[in-house]
Each structure stands twice: as structure tokens, then as C-alpha cells.
Amino acid sequence: MSDSDKSVVSRLRKLIGEGFYQPGERIGEVAVAEQLGVSRTPVRLAFRTLEQEGLLQRAGKRGFMVREFTEADVLCAVEVRGVLEGLAARRLAEQGLSPALAEELTVWIQKGRELLAKGYLEERDVDVWSELNRRFHETIVGSAGSPVIGDAIARNNHLPFAAADSIVIDSEALDREYRKLQLAQTQHELVFQALRHGEGARAEMLMREHAFIGLRYGELLGLGPGLGQPRADD
Amino acid sequence: MSDSDKSVVSRLRKLIGEGFYQPGERIGEVAVAEQLGVSRTPVRLAFRTLEQEGLLQRAGKRGFMVREFTEADVLCAVEVRGVLEGLAARRLAEQGLSPALAEELTVWIQKGRELLAKGYLEERDVDVWSELNRRFHETIVGSAGSPVIGDAIARNNHLPFAAADSIVIDSEALDREYRKLQLAQTQHELVFQALRHGEGARAEMLMREHAFIGLRYGELLGLGPGLGQPRADD
């Protein structure tokens, strides 16, 4: 995929994620091509990619439409990531952590501890957490013995609300986010503990539960049973 | 996707699955276009689709190559299907089976019983089982409350060895296949039982284990610890 081709896909992904195109709306090749200032060819290629990613779906015989996602879909996508990351964690626990891998995971655990040690959260901490969180998850999934699991997770993460780094959202309420990240950090440490001790089932269930943190921790803070907020970063 | 476009994708999928192109081999647009008797455009579109499906991967800066799959990948893909179908089953058990759904599942259970009642397997029974097995799985996954899980499974099933209907293989050894299908039928009935009683965890674990049937039952028959055989149907 060339740079500009990739750019068409990601620009389109961004536009869809931002709700520029209404869910259910028919989306034409020419319109998008003009909008993005390219010819129809890269748009046609991008449509196929986005169809596979699940952001677009066929609109009858002709053309595509923006896929509509319900709250149930969001919940399901998070659960899917949970079971897949859980599978990765269990496999990793069963095959045993190599010293190098334990070292690697310790790094991200430690960075998390340092980030939260000062007892509050700053604006710029958000990116740091996002990065270390991503690396922690990537390391586990990438060490599960086959890229197949990671691929499945990556495909699921194309749904903009399902990705693991869609946790941190509200830069305005940093104290609430701090408590959320504290819980996330604890969960990371528990997963690591289970992995080190070869406790496959425990690692799996912890990882599954961890997936819900972006979704359900709001209830603990009295925000109601909603779905949390849309993600901030991309 | 037009008919011929779809045909290019599926014809390519078939060729790759049959090992016509060697894993790791660079695959060029012009070569494939000539081979299939179409222009480069539909081939380019198909390559994007197959890349998303995981059958092709980028070969450096230029072009694609056929993805290579190890035994570990095959095992992982089956496990991925297991946890996803397990998730669907658990959700279904937790939300409760509607009478209509129980009725629907009973049909496929019953058809399975009838198929196996005569005590042996005939050549033409293979297709019948393949169909009812597919419908049983589809019904469960399709009723899990969101298409997201089904999509994830569908994407995983693009790996030719991961699909649920890749169970039945060896039309030469029908007595061995009969015993395999007997076990599969029992597992279907146990899953159904768990679903009816709202036993989410049990339904999940049964469904997970059921995923392995195409892979591991060979060991029970003294065929060695291999991966079973490649699938027969498409």
C-alpha cells in the first residue's frame, strides 16, 4: 500500500470515526474521490479495505454505506478483544515466560508505576500511559506463539471504539482518569504475576476483565451505566 | 463486489489454499491477471481483500507474497475460533434462549441424530453433516446479540484451515469419520443443553473444546499427534 493509498484509507477511517458520514448513509466513489482530491482508483481500493475492516458494508447491489454500530456492538467488540487477549495471555502463561520477555514486561509495569507514583495525573501523562499500555498489550499478544491472534485483535481494533488504547479519554477530569489508570496498572501487575507463575486460567480471566476498563469503570464513579466516552486519540 | 470481482477473490483464495502459489513466493499483479484472464484492476482489488483476510502479506516495499502458515498458526486459528464461538455461546446462554431459537437449534440437533442413527456413514452424508454443522454454528453465533462476533469469526475463517466446516475430511475412512461426527454430535447436544439451562460458563467451555475436534481427535484414533488433514470442501 503506497503512502497516499494508506493515507486515503486512514483519512477515510478518521472521517467515518468522526461521524462525518452518517451511519447508514450511501457513500459514493466519486464524491469521496473529489472530497479527498484523488481519483476514483485509490478510493475503490480503500473501500475494499474498509469493507473488510467492517466500517463499510455493501448497500444492496450498488455501492457502500457507512456501517451503523449499536451499543451492543461496542460492548461485543470490547468482549471480543477481551477473549482474544485473554487467549494470548493464557497461551503465554502455559508456554512459560522467557527471561527476556519477563524483563520486557517489567519495563512497562515499572514505567506505569513511575507514572502514577506522584499521586496525580498531568495532561502530558496521558500520551505516556497510552504508549506504555499499548506496548504492554502488544508484548503479550505478540509473544503468544503465532501472529494469528494478533491479527484477529488488529482487525477487531479497526472498530474505533474497540482498541485497547481507547481507555484514556477525558483530559478535563484528570483525577477521575487517575483512578482509572490506577486500576489498569493494578490489573497489568496482576496479569504479569499470573504470567510469571504460569497461571494460565487466571491470566486469561484477568486479561478479559481488563478489557472492560474503558467501558465499565465509569459506573464505579457514578457516571451511570453508559458506555463511557468516545476515544480521544488515533 | 461484482460477480467477476468476487470470483477473482475466491479463485485466488482457492489457488492459494491449494498451494498453487508457494508460501513466501512473490506474487505479481500482471502474472495473476494473465493467469485469470482479467486486467490488473480486479486483481489489485482482490489483493487488498486477501491482504485483509491474512492470506497475502506485503513483500517489502513492492508487491505481495503468499503468507506462510506454521502448525502453530493453524492451532492458534482454531483456538481463536474456539474462544470466539465460546464467547457467542456464553452470551447466548446469559441472555436466555428464545423459544424460536431453541426450536431452530433443535432442528439441527435432530438432523444430526437422524444422520448418525443408522450406525455408519455414507459418502453423501458428508455434505449433509457439513450443512447442518454450519447451520448449528451460524445460529449460535448469529444470535449472540451483535454481528461483531460473527464478523470476527468470519475473518478468522478466511484462513482455510480454521473454518468450522473443515471437520470432515477423509471420505476414504468413513468409519473413522463416523466416530468423529458422533463426538461432534454429542458436543452439539451438550452445548444445547448448557444453553437451555443458562449455563454460560459451561456453554463457553464446551464450545471451545468443540473447536478442536477437527484437530485433535486424530490422536484418540492413534494417528499420532499431528494436525489432522487439510480440509476437503470449500
Added chain:
DNA sequence: AATGTTATGTTTGGATCCAAAGTAGAGCTT
């Protein structure tokens, strides 16, 4: 007036053309 048929317009899919990027090979220089 209502329905069916035809014609026109819109949109997608396939083919071809052109440009850009990359790779390999040959020749030159040190």
C-alpha cells in the same frame, strides 16, 4: 387513472495509459 415499458441518466466495474519508485546489472573509477 394506473400500470407497464422504454429511455435516459447515474454509478460502479474493468481495461488501459502514464508516471513514479525500485531493483538489477553493467560500466567506470579507485
Added chain:
DNA sequence: AAGCTCTACTTTGGATCCAAACATAACATT
């Protein structure tokens, strides 16, 4: 002789052109 550079060829990506399919609207017929 070895390494570097320049050139030519291969291959991919983007744009445009043409054909086919589908939808819509208008007109005619019952």
C-alpha cells in the same frame, strides 16, 4: 579486483476511458 554510481528495465500506483448495470422518470396503453 572491488566498490560505487548511473542507467535501463520491471513493477506498482494513480488517472482516465469505456462498457454494463441499475435506477428513475416519462410516456403510452389499457
